[in-house]
Amino acid sequence: MKKAGIRIEDLHLSFGDTTVLAGIDMEIYPGEFFAFLGPSGSGKSTLLRAIAGFGPRPKGRILIDGKDIADLPPWKRNVGMVFQSYALWPHMTVRQNVAFGLEERRMPRAQIGPKVEAALDLVGLLHLAERMPSQLSGGQQQRVALARTVAIEPQVLLLDEPLSNLDAALRVQMRRELLSLQRKLGLTTIFVTHDQEEANTTSDRMAVLDGGVIQQIGTPQELYDTPVNGFVAGFLGTANILAGHMNEGCFVTKGGNRLAVDNYRGTASRIVLRPQSVSLADEERGSIAGKVTHREFLGSQIRYLVGTEDGEIIVDTLHHAGQSGHAVGADVMLMIDSRSASLLD
Numbered sequence: 270m271k272k273a274g275i276r277i278e279d280l281h282l283s284f285g286d287t288t289v290l291a292g293i294d295m296e297i298y299p300g301e302f303f304a305f306l307g308p309s310g311s312g313k314s315t316l317l318r319a320i321a322g323f324g325p326r327p328k329g330r331i332l333i334d335g336k337d338i339a340d341l342p343p344w345k346r347n348v349g350m351v352f353q354s355y356a357l358w359p360h361m362t363v364r365q366n367v368a369f370g371l372e373e374r375r376m377p378r379a380q381i382g383p384k385v386e387a388a389l390d391l392v393g394l395l396h397l398a399e400r401m402p403s404q405l406s407g408g409q410q411q412r413v414a415l416a417r418t419v420a421i422e423p424q425v426l427l428l429d430e431p432l433s434n435l436d437a438a439l440r441v442q443m444r445r446e447l448l449s450l451q452r453k454l455g456l457t458t459i460f461v462t463h464d465q466e467e468a469n470t471t472s473d474r475m476a477v478l479d480g481g482v483i484q485q486i487g488t489p490q491e492l493y494d495t496p497v498n499g500f501v502a503g504f505l506g507t508a509n510i511l512a513g514h515m516n517e518g519c520f521v522t523k524g525g526n527r528l529a530v531d532n533y534r535g536t537a538s539r540i541v542l543r544p545q546s547v548s549l550a551d552e553e554r555g556s557i558a559g560k561v562t563h564r565e566f567l568g569s570q571i572r573y574l575v576g577t578e579d580g581e582i583i584v585d586t587l588h589h590a591g592q593s594g595h596a597v598g599a600d601v602m603l604m605i606d607s608r609s610a611s612l613l614d
């Protein structure tokens with residue numbers, strides 16, 4: 270099947286007085302794995318459901334493969350959706366669950382069998398076709414839900430927090446499986462999640478939402494390296510955001526520390542420093558003095574919170590076996606690599 274692109278134009282939706290989508294514009298390219306990332310209540314699910322055709326009709330346009338589908342009922346949109354809850358029929362076998370959508374579409378029986386087998390084979394569950402959903406693990410149930418959705422050969426796959434009922438280890442495994450399935454099928458896919466690691470590791474590009482507004486769209490790395498505002502900086506990974514102003518090619522922090530930055534001509538009032546751009550240094554080389562207020566042993570790294578004149582700064586250092594690092598209360602000097610830092614107006 271031809272890969273379909275999605276275009277969303279000026280989409281607005283309110284529930285009573287509450288604005289949930291406030292003018293969404295975006296384009297999702299054919300064959301792309303795209304994530305909607307944002308905190309709880311940011312409007313991700315509402316946006317996904319609007320694409321699927323569930324919920325009230327939003328204002329604006331939704332185009333799939335160039336056709337406006339905003340007035341079509343869900344079953345005429347050629348999209349397949351997988352829910353967080355899986356929504357399998359408990360009284361049907363795995364095979365019957367996967368066949369159900371095809372039967373509903375009145376596909377001839379002779380074609381249904383092979384399509385069901387192919388879909389189950391794709392998710393590695395053909396050998397469990399006669400089981401009931403209650404006889405499957407959470408991860409297996411999720412695969413059945415996926416098989417059922419891809420069996421109908423949708424143009425677009427919509428995934429609403431599909432991994433959130435799984436334990437941490439299985440989530441990591443399933444997100445890899447999901448990506449490899451998506452790559453195999455080349456299916457334009459939208460994945461809703463509030464988990465930045467999940468979005469980072471799966472998506473080609475993502476949109477970060479807050480308050481029903483898209484804050485930024487880009488690849489995971491673009492969003493991490495060059496966030497456009499403090500919300501995106503803080504939502505994608507850990508960020509130290511220091512206030513100050515620009516002066517002669519340096520960012521001067523409130524605490525009076527001068528941080529060199531490359532090729533920046535704007536009037537920034539904040540600088541975003543990732544924890545790995547800050548290191549602990551000896552007296553001569555360090556530029557900011559502080560005191561360790563908190564330390565967290567993370568295995569491969571030790572994370573220090575250091576109180577300074579510029580507020581608390583988070584520093585990640587590599588942990589080497591046998592070395593104890595700094596204790597809470599220790600006086601330390603921080604060295605900052607600010608050249609690639611991003612600056613916010």
Ligand SMILES: Nc1ncnc2c1ncn2[C@@H]1O[C@H](COP(=O)(O)OP(=O)(O)OP(=O)(O)O)[C@@H](O)[C@H]1O
Nearest residue numbers: 284287289307308309310311312313314315316463
């Ligand atoms: N049917 C509804 N009636 C009234 N308000 C609703 C309805 N559905 C969603 N909302 C509100 O819309 C806002 C966005 O909800 P939505 O489910 O899209 O957020 P989300 O980003 O997907 O959050 P979560 O991760 O918690 O699912 C929330 O404030 C929610 O309370």
